[in-house]
Amino acid sequence: xxxxxxxxxxxxxxxxxxxxxxxxxxxxxxxxxxxxxxxxxxxxxxxxxxxxxxxxxxxxxxxxxxxxxxxxxxx
Numbered sequence: 001x002x003x004x005x006x007x008x009x010x011x012x013x014x015x016x017x018x019x020x021x022x023x024x025x026x027x028x029x030x031x032x033x034x035x036x037x038x039x040x041x042x043x044x045x046x047x048x049x050x051x052x053x054x055x056x057x058x059x060x061x062x063x064x065x066x067x068x069x070x071x072x073x074x075x
Contacts, residue, residue, distance in 0.1 A: 006071035011039030
């Protein structure tokens with residue numbers, strides 16, 4: 001169930017971090033604050049990018065983020 005109106009592309013740093021924390025991606029939220037990354041930047045990263053420094057995400061976290069990128073939100 002994706003809803004492209006919920007895409008992360010338009011989110012600023014603070015909005016993005018709030019969303020990431022809501023979905024228990026706190027470490028990623030910290031990196032986004034430290035590096036001043038907004039939704040548009042985060043959306044352009046691929047899975048390999050997300051496994052590397054400074055993100056170091058695991059496969060489950062990457063799957064969750066990829067769903068959030070396409071507009072998924074839990075019900």
